[in-house]
Amino acid sequence: MEKQPCVYILASGRAGTLYTGVTSDLLGRLHNHREGVTKGFASKHKALKLVWYEMHGEMEAAIVREKRIKKWNRDWKLNLIEQSNPEWVDLAVGLGFEPL
Structure with missing residues (x-):
């Protein structure tokens, strides 16, 4: 994947913590999250399972979408x-x- x-x-988990992020390198970011390279909210709360993603043509559009989703209530995200x-x-x- 380029x-x-x-x-x-x-x-x-379904009843657990959700983390919304944006990146230009999904595979690299997932690797960093899973290996504990990226310290922060996701690693602290063990939010390591990729449950949704959406590709965009432009980073600006992806950032706008991420910010919008972050403001949503939990039910909308679910x-x-x-x-x-x-x-x-x-x-x-x-x-x-590999499976977690």
């Missing part, structure tokens, strides 16, 4: 995830990562 702007949501990932599978496995 570098492309992306908004993503990580979760510790609905967004469950529209495309009702079983809450770790989408990173489909991108080549």
Whole structure:
């Protein structure tokens, strides 16, 4: 996967913590989160499972979308995830990562 702007949501579990982020390198960012390289909210709360992501053509659009989602209430975020990932599978496995 070449570098492309992306908004993503990580979760510790369905009833757990959600983390919304933006990156131009989803695979690299996932690696950093999973290996504990990226210290911060996601690592502190063990939100390491990729449950939703959306690719964008321009970083500006991805940043606007990320900021919008971050302001949403939890139910809206859960609905967004469950529209495309009702079983809450770790989408990173489909991108080549080992299961957590």
